[in-house]
Amino acid sequence: MHPDLEEILFTEEQLMNAVGELGTQLSQDYAGKNPLFICVLKGAVMFMADLVKRIDIPMEMDFMAISSYGASSKSSGVVRILKDLDRSVEGRDLVIVEDIIDTGLTLAYLKEILQHRRAKSVKVAALFDKPEGRQVDIVPDYKCFDVPNAFIVGYGLDYAEHYRNLPFVGVLKPDVYVG
Ligand SMILES: O=P(O)(O)OC[C@H]1O[C@H](OP(=O)(O)OP(=O)(O)O)[C@H](O)[C@@H]1O
Ligand code: HPA
Numbered sequence: 001m002h003p004d005l006e007e008i009l010f011t012e013e014q015l016m017n018a019v020g021e022l023g024t025q026l027s028q029d030y031a032g033k034n035p036l037f038i039c040v041l042k043g044a045v046m047f048m049a050d051l052v053k054r055i056d057i058p059m060e061m062d063f064m065a066i067s068s069y070g071a072s073s074k075s076s077g078v079v080r081i082l083k084d085l086d087r088s089v090e091g092r093d094l095v096i097v098e099d100i101i102d103t104g105l106t107l108a109y110l111k112e113i114l115q116h117r118r119a120k121s122v123k124v125a126a127l128f129d130k131p132e133g134r135q136v137d138i139v140p141d142y143k144c145f146d147v148p149n150a151f152i153v154g155y156g157l158d159y160a161e162h163y164r165n166l167p168f169v170g171v172l173k174p175d176v177y178v179g
């Protein structure tokens with residue numbers, strides 16, 4: 001446990017089990033397609049690293065950094081590309097790897113850009129889905145867990161750049177970001 005957390009939602013073991021199962025599923029669904037997995041930095045870094053170790057078919061990785069939260073617990077609504085992909089995605093089967101879908105603004109923006117770049121297919125694998133946070137109608141193709149409408153941190157997810165290193169995921173105490 002961590003003093004800034006209200007409760008732990010997912011232990012390291014629960015995360016590993018779910019990520020392993022998703023890796024097996026993706027390996028089946030993308031066999032023979034040489035998919036490109038796109039990690040949305042920085043939040044998805046832990047999920048991506050653990051997920052790709054459980055993919056047992058040929059695949060490639062690329063990274064994109066996008067930010068809409070800054071040092072806040074609320075989306076600014078303005079999505080910025082901080083680092084773009086290294087290579088063209090034209091004709092490729094893409095799997096966007098996201099830590100969390102909350103308002104959906106980040107993902108809606110990203111999907112539109114990648115489709116515009118003429119990817120063959122664009123699907124989304126999300127570790128967490130927070131359906132109550134949604135401002136745009138978007139659903140992940142693959143997901144591990146639903147989460148309640150609270151600000152969560154750990155395993156890549158931050159508040160003001162902190163807590164990404166926690167191996168588990170929990171709800172941040174509101175007084176940490178309100179006070
Ligand atoms: O559905 P949304 O409301 O758009 O929220 C989800 C996005 O917000 C977070 O990223 P953030 O902008 O905090 O950048 P980070 O990954 O570097 O923390 C998170 O990692 C998702 O990418
Ligand atoms: O609950 C959250 N925690 C951390 N980052 C986030 N970005 C969107 N929602 C969240």
Ligand SMILES: [Mg+2]
Nearest residue numbers: 043069070158
């Ligand atoms: Mg963040």
